[in-house]
Amino acid sequence: MRPVLTQSGEISPNAQAQLSSLCLPEQVCQPDSSNSPLQQIVNQGYSLQLLNHRGETVAAIGQHPESLPSNSKLLAYHTQNISGGKPYHFHLMPLRKQSGEMWGYLQVGQSVGQFDEYMDTLHLLLIFGIPFAMILIGGASWWLAGLAMQPIYQSYAQMQQFTADAAHELRTPIATMQATIESTLAASDTAAETTQTLTALQRQNQRLKHLTQDMLLLTRLENDSTSITQERICLNEVIEDLEEELLPLALAANIHFQCHVPANGSKLWLKGDAGQIYRLISNLITNAINYTPSSGNVTVSLISQASEAIIQVQDTGIGIPAEELPHLYARFYRVNQDRGRKTGGSGLGLSIAQTIAQKHGGRITATSTLGQGSQFQIHLPLA
Template identity: 45%
Template structure:
């Protein structure tokens, strides 16, 4: 298949389509995972900050007396709070809220109603905007490019007057690092996966096309064999006609020419009938409800009697052996079963030299009927036994052609056996003869 340009091109296309579809699916899945992870982390951060800001809001409002003024009691909630418009000169790495230590990166800001900074706690992001109203879905960025997520709440005094604004924020360094890790995995992982998918696609395309290629080879071989088989009789007919027409033939010569044409026409007709039979058996759906009961005892006896003349002419002893006198019945088409056994006997006679013998044996076990055709012919080499049921295949080409065989007999026999839910196998040793075994399901006549 590798040397066939048509199949290589088709394999490349199939592998490309498969890899492209898998790449699109993996890409969409990667983007979906990235978006879902980013949204999930952002939602978790927002809920965390909202909860923290709500805790501070609920704890601070009862302590606030005057708008824009922080009472000393606020330090009970935020022990490390720095009072004043300026940020703490050396801010701690962590903030303490109600004696609970938060992770690094948090900050708390208090602004009055005019937006002026009153106090800070925690981180001190340089250049971070502290407007009264901030958009919670849009991160803030400081002068160093670090991003922060911030939640803003309005504070009121204990009497319900507006006091100012509370800002609670957190650094997004860990969040961004996590997203960058996922991005790096997608950027480098997807191409790597595509290489693996591409290799797997090429391998799977080869596996998928292997049966197609074998069928293609069989069709090519079948076509070549048909052309070769048809060419032989047609060439003989053409040569005979040209020879006869080149001179005025005598009645004897004309009669001889007609006999040659008759033989070649018979050979062509027989070949075409065999091909049509195989074609019908390949295409037709088997309707076993139309099968009838067939007695194999009568079938074998009739065939041995029919071929006795041919065996005598070939100098081969043909005999039959019935293991039981009880009738053995199977379901099927009697004409085709007759053709199957006839092909096996004819094949055995062709490949058995003078002085040999062919025996047809009929028996049965509990579930199956067995027909065995044994000969003392030339035998079949082990390497050829797997191919003898191929169409147009011959073990001894010269001998088959001399006797008019086209190499379809065993192929037809096997097709008939399969059609009748049976099997056809061979046991052979080169130079010692062959044994063909046919098995059919038994049919009981009640």
């Protein structure tokens, strides 16, 4: 271009003749059909314009000058939208005459619309693709974890089945032993030493029998497939029956035992298995009596609160350390390891009670002060 750009910032007639694609601001630009090298560059998405030394557009190649932005600040690189909102990245290059004097500038622009579309697509892929991939990975991980856990589930099921089978198998010989002992004790010619031995054997057999029954009951309760008998249960009557049944046990231990039910005659009803509910409340009251010293108090109260019934068992017993409370409902767990006649249960009573409560949509809560007593509350939904 140097031979035809002779006057600074001006386009000579000679330059217009040689550059057929050149378009001046005051002219009506016609499409260039010559397919010149400069026009080919424009057709490939570039823009070419000539600027004077002030950055004002003097002419454009293949496009009307008004459609291209000026560059008054003479920025070497900048991005700007041209007519139609298409983003272009512009690069400024100085033009000099043959004498070396500055003529102006050539500003070359390249469309970045395709690049922007690619980046938008990439953003959408990141926004939607990553969460989808995470969900897919999470689902696959869950499925694979389930497959990996199958042997553990099977082992646990086998352990539960073994417990149930062992309890079933033990019941028959225990029942036979019990019948033999009872018939021997009933004989009139049994020696005193034999009687003493058989009495001890009978006591241990009873404990083994109760343990077996508790294990079997707990296994059945924890089996999700076991359905609960749905019958209407009057809690007032259950409490009164338990008071009558357990009063001799409390008297024998010199415990002041009393039950309080609503005095206005209103009865509290729930739906469930009457035998299990009876066992649930009985376990807590028996525990309270066994762990309360002589001359202590055990009080059972039946309260209605909102849509649930609360059976509260309060004692003035030995209490439970705070660190022991979270473990009360574990199998075979005892606050102390006493296995004597008075308090030596199987360690399954509270576990059975909690499981029964949960099976009926309820729960058991406990508070205690060491040396002062404990309070257990059974929360059960009313029918």
